[in-house]
Amino acid sequence: MIDGFRFLDLASRGVMRAWLEREPAPGGTPWSPIRRPLAECRVALISSAGLSLSSDTPFDQEGERQNPWWGDPTHRVIPRAATTGDVRIGHQHIDPRPGSEDLDCLMPLRRLDELVAEGVVGCSAPRHYSVMGYILKPAVLVEETAPKIAEALAEDAVDLALLVPV
């Protein structure tokens, strides 16, 4: 079994363990059965790496520098055709160098295209998404951002959204 704490520094490990011990498990897990075989599914990726198109408004890194308890709770659309050079990384808690060199480390849009071509996956959604993963107070993310993403995913008839925390 994977030890998810392996890559965390000692201080972050302490914070995560304290949260795990303190936070009550939410009641009831929502469940929407996957409606068709993977080879027929439309798949979308959602990364928490704070990705934005270079032509779009970047995630607010300065706001977090001014108030380190705050993280930008908004989201950005990443089109299916986006490539490494089109995207910047706005998450200050990760190493941006691997993803800047090769977006597929974080958001594997080209790999997804390849799986579609191989017939493993039905198709790639026209729109994929990114949020910024460092959010200590998740109210806006849960009450505003996630419903907007959910609505857009439904509009695009997405069968399976793969969320990728970083």
Added chain:
Amino acid sequence: MGLAARVIEEAGVSTALHSWIPELSVAVGSPRVVGIGYPGSVPFGAPGDAEGQRAVLRASLEAAAGLRVPGERVDLPFEWPETARVPKPRRPPPIARAIMKRPWLYAKLRAGDIP
């Protein structure tokens, strides 16, 4: 991300978390969790390793499609090599720098006492 997944799932779209801290993803009530033993900066593998990234993405999607019980977790058979460099941020993030200046803030963070 688990909290966002819950909202999306409630709206009728199936979700799975490809998670490098699967314990946390399960604890927040994510509908489906696929654990990956890679660092958070490279959840699908090293830059330039198209074959490796494709294998991880394929395994993750296939594992997600195979989960049948709400809240279930499955781990992928990929581990970051012990000898490989673990990507780290170039400089500590703002909250870490704030704690370096005022160490007592760590206790607030650990207690979830967020101002």
